[in-house]
Amino acid sequence: MYYDEYEQYQSFRSMDDLNEAVRQALYYYADKLNKTAVTVLKLLSRYSCKVIGVSWMKAATIAQLIDKSEKTARRALKTLEEVGIIMRVPTIREKGGRGYDICVIQSVVQAEMSSREESGNERESKAQKGSELKETAISNKLNNYVIDALDSSYTPDNVPDRFISACKPFFGANKIYELWRRVSIAYDKSGLDSSVDSVLDVVIRTFKTSVFAWKRGAIRKSFAGYYYGAIYRVLIQERRKEVAAESGAFGWLEKCT
Template sequence: MDSFLSKALEVLSFTEKERKALWLIAGHSCKVAGVSWLKVQTIADALEVSYKTAQRVLSSLKGKGIIKRVRTLREVSGGFGASLTLICPVDLSYREEALKPATEKAETANKKKETFFLKAFQKDIKDIRQQEELDYTYLTEFVPQDFIETAKPFVSAQEVYTLWGKAQAVARKYAPDVLEVTEPAIRAFKASVLAYKMRRIKGSFGGYFWGALSGVFSVEQRKKNSTLLSFNWLEE
């Protein structure tokens, strides 16, 4: 990551604030390579600039394709939380071609090659800007793979994250002694999908899923309580 940043700073044009912000983000991306949880206000304080200036700096870096801002979702409430900043390594070869010395004939060839790479690079950046939804690979650190595979044919990656947050919240509330959350959550999701397909859901799918989770985890907690009571009786 450091080698990419050094190379990017060498061949791309950045303001002093953008350079400082990029190194700041990289310096706080150690836990997960290329992923920073720094808030905009924290970046503003570190750069000694206003909040709006920090936003403009991040927007400029995003426009250059160097970073990407991704909104997170709160596990309990399901609402949007702070945004993550992802450092996105990009192809810098078209810039490197422009830096190589060449004869007049070779320079013409390089210009054609540079134009080709530039068009391809701009197309890639355009695709990134237009990508409105995350793919499911972003979820692997936060959501069990079995739940992802069950839910992804029906909902987006962000919705999977929200639904899993609901499952964890309901499990903590109704089944605090139950350790295995994934399998009951999958059963509740399948029951909710079936109800949706049968047109039995009058309100929102998320609301119905919450109710299904409450029922499933309440049963799991009762099973757990029965097991604990049985052990206590045997001990007496």
């Protein structure tokens, strides 16, 4: 397993944090989750221990474990993603083509929760019981909010300035850094002989086309996951060009000997 690669998606520092996030999700989104979606979320959390918060089970495996059809399992995953409890990141097979999705459980704390209106004695009682949970959740995630709020000038020095300039109209430092990490992973997997700086124009052009797709509503999943898949495919094409150029050079040498 590519544990090192999956670590970039780790969403929690400890299993306690993960379990707390799952409890929050089940509480806050109880009215949006059916029994199957709840079962799938709990299953994902149990299989997200190697890299905390990250699971790479195939939909067919999930279906088998919950004793449901694969279609039902996929529907539950879609529900969890649409609500915002998980993020699905597509993988690319070594021989090309889309592989399985990585499921990343997200922290669920939203400002709209504080404005949720409750009616009736039973619902008011439930809100009171959950008030301490809300305060604890907000406190635990405050640092994450601060990091996400940092502007592009805080981006680490290992990220090229040109890449930062392309990204900063849309994202802050934390997101830009995350996107560059995915570029680095895609670059390493592509096997390119050229340096990453030499393909920076391609990297930025692919980012811009991904933003265009995002703004047109063509990206249903996470932007980072979409961009990773796009940049990996482009870098593989660049590697093929290298191989073709090398083959041409060797052919020319053979004719000269």
